[in-house]
Every structure is written in C-alpha cells, then in structure tokens.
Amino acid sequence: MRKKLTVLILMVTVPIMFFMAWYMSERSFTLSLDREKQRTQMTESIVFREIQKTMLNTNYTNTIAYARQYREYYMSQGIELLFCWNKTPIAAAKLPNRDYDAMICGKRAAMLDTSSRPQRYAIAEPINSTLTMILLRDVSDLYLLKENYQRLAFGCAGAASVLICIFAMLFAGMLTRPIRRLTEAAKKLAGHADQEISLPTDRHDEIGALARSFADMQSAVQSRETKLQEESNSRQALLDALAHEMRTPLTSLLGNARLLQGELPAEERKKIADSMAKEIHRLADMDQQLMKLTSLQHEPVEMVPVSILSILKETADRFRDQACGIAIEVTGTDSIIRGDRELLSLLSDNLTANAIHASEPGMTITLCAEADGFSVQDQGIGMTEETIRQACEPFWKADKARTRRHGGAGLGLSLCQRITELHQGVLSFSSVPGKGTRVTFTTSLQPVDDSVTSTAP
Numbered sequence: 503m504r505k506k507l508t509v510l511i512l513m514v515t516v517p518i519m520f521f522m523a524w525y526m527s528e529r530s531f532t533l534s535l536d537r538e539k540q541r542t543q544m545t546e547s548i549v550f551r552e553i554q555k556t557m558l559n560t561n562y563t564n565t566i567a568y569a570r571q572y573r574e575y576y577m578s579q580g581i582e583l584l585f586c587w588n589k590t591p592i593a594a595a596k597l598p599n600r601d602y603d604a605m606i607c608g609k610r611a612a613m614l615d616t617s618s619r620p621q622r623y624a625i626a627e628p629i630n631s632t633l634t635m636i637l638l639r640d641v642s643d644l645y646l647l648k649e650n651y652q653r654l655a656f657g658c659a660g661a662a663s664v665l666i667c668i669f670a671m672l673f674a675g676m677l678t679r680p681i682r683r684l685t686e687a688a689k690k691l692a693g694h695a696d697q698e699i700s701l702p703t704d705r706h707d708e709i710g711a712l713a714r715s716f717a718d719m720q721s722a723v724q725s726r727e728t729k730l731q732e733e734s735n736s737r738q739a740l741l742d743a744l745a746h747e748m749r750t751p752l753t754s755l756l757g758n759a760r761l762l763q764g765e766l767p768a769e770e771r772k773k774i775a776d777s778m779a780k781e782i783h784r785l786a787d788m789d790q791q792l793m794k795l796t797s798l799q800h801e802p803v804e805m806v807p808v809s810i811l812s813i814l815k816e817t818a819d820r821f822r823d824q825a826c827g828i829a830i831e832v833t834g835t836d837s838i839i840r841g842d843r844e845l846l847s848l849l850s851d852n853l854t855a856n857a858i859h860a861s862e863p864g865m866t867i868t869l870c871a872e873a874d875g876f877s878v879q880d881q882g883i884g885m886t887e888e889t890i891r892q893a894c895e896p897f898w899k900a901d902k903a904r905t906r907r908h909g910g911a912g913l914g915l916s917l918c919q920r921i922t923e924l925h926q927g928v929l930s931f932s933s934v935p936g937k938g939t940r941v942t943f944t945t946s947l948q949p950v951d952d953s954v955t956s957t958a959p
Contacts, residue, residue: 511670516663523655531648535614535641539623542639543612545581546625549637554629562587565633569593582622582638589634598622598638606634614641621645755782803842803924805947810876811836813843814869817850827863830854834871840947841925849921853878853941856915860884860939875927875944885933893931918943 557568569585570593576583584595589606591597598618605611605626615622620642628634704710758774766774811834818830850869857867860882868879885893893915922929927945 508667508670511673512663512667515666515670519659519662519666520656523659524652527648527652527655530651531644534644534647535623538639538641538644539612539614542623542625542637545639546627546637549576549581549583550627550629550635553635557629557633559630566593569595580640582640584636584638586634586636588632597636602626602636605636616645803845805840805842807838808841808843808846809836809838810834810846810871813847813850814871814876816847817854818869820851821854821858825858825867828858828861829866830869831866832869832871834876835873836871837873839874839945841945845921845924849918849943850876850878852915852918853943856941857882857939872942872944874946874948875942877940877942879938879940881938884935884937885931885939886935890931890933 553568553572557565560568565585565587569583573583573585573593573595584597585592586595586597586606589603597603598615601613601615601617602624605613605624606628607626608628608631610625610627612623612625615624620640621644623639623641624636626634626636755778758778761774762771811832814832814834818832822830854867854869857878857880861867861880862882865881867881868877870877870879919929922943922945925945926947927943930942930944931939932942933939
C-alpha cells in the first residue's frame with residue numbers, strides 16, 4: 503500500500519511539475535514574442551510613413567535606387583527591408599521562402615516565419631498598387647532564450663521531483679498506518695450503502711478524517727442511487743406512454759391494410775391510403791421529436807450570441823403559408839442572448855405550431871421579442887390551470903380531437919421544456935379558457951462581449 507501510494511503521488515505531482523515548467527517557459531516566450539511584435543509594428547509604421555512620402559509616385563528606375571538606399575540605411579540600424587515590384591523582389595533583394603508571396607496581397611499583412619533560420623517576424627504593406635515594402639525583424643534570439651529557459655526550468659523540475667519523491671515516501675508511510683484501523687468499518691460499509699453505519703467521525707486524527715470521508719461517500723452513493731432510480735422511473739414512464747401512444751396509429755394502419763387487401767372502389771382505396779399516410783406521418787413526427795428529446799438529455803449545446811428578433815421573423819416566415827387564414831405578427835425590440843440558435847428556433851417553431859393548432863382562421867398570433875427572451879400569444883381555445891400543470895408531460899394532449907386533426911405527437915412542449923432547461927431559463931404559461939394563451943420564454947444568459955482586434959492596412 504505504501505509503495506502504491508508513493509507511486510500515485512509521483513504520477514500526479516511529477517507530471518504537474520514538468521508541465522508547469524514547460525508552461526512557464528512557453529508563457530514567458532509568448533509574452534516576449536508579443537512585445538517584440540508590438541515593437542516591430544511600431545517601427546514598421548514609422549518606417550513606412552517615411553518611405554511612402556518618397557516612393558509613392560516614383561517610376562521603376564528611381565524606385566530601385568531608393569530601395570537600395572533605404573535597405574542599406576536601415577540595415578545599419580538592424581532593420582531588414584525588402585521591396586517588391588509587382589510581387590517581384592527588386593534592388594538585389596530575395597524573399598526568404600515562398601510563404602512570403604502570400605503577404606503581397608494588396609493590404610497590410612504580418613507573418614511569423616519559423617520555417618527558416620533565423621526566425622523572423624515580417625510585416626508587408628503596399629506603398630502603391632505596384633510596390634510593396636516588407637520589414638523583417640530577426641527574432642531567433644527569443645527562440646534561443648526559450649530553449650535555455652526550458653532547460654533551466656526542466657532542471658529545477660527534476661530536482662523538485664526528487665524532493666517530492668522523498669516526501670511522498672514519508673507521507674505515504676504516515677498516511678497508511680491508521681488505515682488498518684478502518685478496515686473493519688469499510689467491510690461493513692461494503693454492500694450496505696442504504697444502511698446507516700456507525701463510524702468514528704468524531705475523531706480529530708487521520709482515522710476521523712477517513713471516517714468522515716466514508717460517511718460522505720455513503721451519502722453520495724445514496725444520492726446517486728436515488729437519482730438513477732428517478733431516471734429509470736422517468737424512462738419507464740416515457741416508454742409506457744410511447745407504447746400507449748403508438749397503439750392507436752398502428753391499429754389504424756393494420757385495419758386499413760386489411761381493408762386494402764380486399765376489392766374496393768378506387769375512391770375508397772384513395773381515402774384509406776390518405777388515412778394511412780397521415781398515420782405514418784404522425785409516427786414519423788413522433789419518432790423525430792422523441793429522438794430529439796432523447797439526444798438533448800446527453801448532448802452538450804453550443805452557446806453563441808443569438809438575435810431573438812431574427813429567430814421570430816424566420817419562424818413567422820416558415821409558418822405563414824400553413825397558417826390557414828391565421829395572421830402571424832412579429833413585434834418587440836431586438837435583443838441578444840446567449841444560446842443555441844438551432845434549439846431556440848425549434849423552441850419558437852414548436853410554440854408557434856401549438857398556437858396555430860389552438861387558433862381558428864381570422865385570429866392573430868403574436869411573436870414578441872423581449873429583453874431576456876420572447877413570448878408567443880394566441881387568441882385560441884386557451885388552457886385551464888390543470889392543463890397548464892400537465893402541458894409539458896410527454897404525450898399529454900389537452901384536446902385530443904385537435905391533436906388528431908393536426909397530427910401532433912404530444913412531445914412538442916416536453917421538447918420546449920428541455921430546451922428551456924438547457925438555457926437556464928423558465929417557460930411560463932398565462933392563459934384564459936376561450937380567450938387565448940401566452941407562453942413566455944425567459945433566460946438569464948446574456949451574450950459575452952468578444953473583442954476582435956485587427957490591423958488596418
């Protein structure tokens with residue numbers, strides 16, 4: 503036990519020591535390189551403005567003469583300049599490699615060249631439509647400094663690892679001595695996580711700490727078992743509801759299939775085929791929504807800034823053709839929240855589809871963008887308090903006649919509720935029977951400000 507614990511401590515701490523040594527060297531190098539880039543950019547701006555005044559409107563012959571003069575002048579100051587006329591180096595200049603060709607693109611560009619020796623940081627900027635200046639800064643000394651710093655850091659990490667090894671052996675010996683005294687308690691705990699076991703948690707030494715850990719473990723196991731049991735019950739309820747929901751369309755399909763086996767007029771056969779197609783579409787819709795609901799139980803979602811008003815407008819455009827005389831309006835002021843755009847669109851679509859199912863021709867559905875979400879308001883049949891309490895249960899339908907007419911699967915609001923939970927939000931219902939329903943989605947997730955820095959040409 504002592505050897506295993508010592509090895510475990512070394513396996514955890516030694517890689518961390520070397521990782522920290524590597525990270526510190528990389529971090530130091532990155533900061534030094536960034537400072538060098540900033541100095542180079544400032545130098546390039548000063549040099550460019552000076553050269554542009556002279557060479558902006560010069561002909562080819564004078565350009566070559568000026569290019570030689572500037573190259574020699576700045577070379578004495580430790581600055582290497584290259585000039586390219588129509589992407590061709592002039593004044594005895596030569597590009598270090600082909601990667602530099604991409605920098606001559608008609609606008610300011612920068613590149614860190616690590617493929618050649620010495621390593622260089624290059625900035626290219628067009629003087630006019632045919633002439634481009636490239637400033638090169640030698641940064642090879644930074645890479646050499648990085649290697650030396652890494653060797654020093656790894657050496658210190660190796661020495662620290664030796665000390666950690668000695669400490670780990672001593673610590674493991676001290677830690678394992680009282681463990682034997684808890685062996686009997688551990689045997690009692692094994693296989694009896696649902697029973698309370700008396701442990702010496704009132705002690706203030708290592709045994710007491712381990713005893714409290716055992717008690718915490720027992721509590722965690724019980725909590726996990728309870729959660730697993732709840733999940734199992736939820737899945738079983740979903741499967742029972744699915745089996746019950748599929749019984750009706752399958753029975754209908756079987757009956758219609760038997761009717762088609764006999765001799766029927768063409769008109770009757772068409773009615774039966776249409777009915778079968780409707781039931782198959784209902785089963786397909788049920789399968790699609792059930793798969794989406796199941797996938798959202800396990801798959802992570804990507805949160806990005808999302809425009810609420812644009813989502814509502816897209817939903818309105820998708821449903822206007824199938825609204826059958828029901829007007830769809832989009833109101834409110836645009837707002838930005840953090841969320842998964844595809845899931846928020848699905849949430850908006852499902853709520854709008856439910857509003858259409860609850861409405862009659864001549865009524866109006868209003869999609870309203872709000873500061874922290876949106877709402878969907880209809881003028882339809884409305885919902886009772888009992889209906890609202892059960893609305894988000896899988897396969898539950900308030901009006902089965904309307905569900906059969908529209909082909910709903912009874913999973914839409916369950917899916918909406920899951921999407922709302924993933925966005926740390928609340929789905930609230932406000933309804934008056936016979937006067938309509940307002941469903942409001944709100945979330946506390948706000949967009950993260952992303953600063954984008956660019957270098958102007």
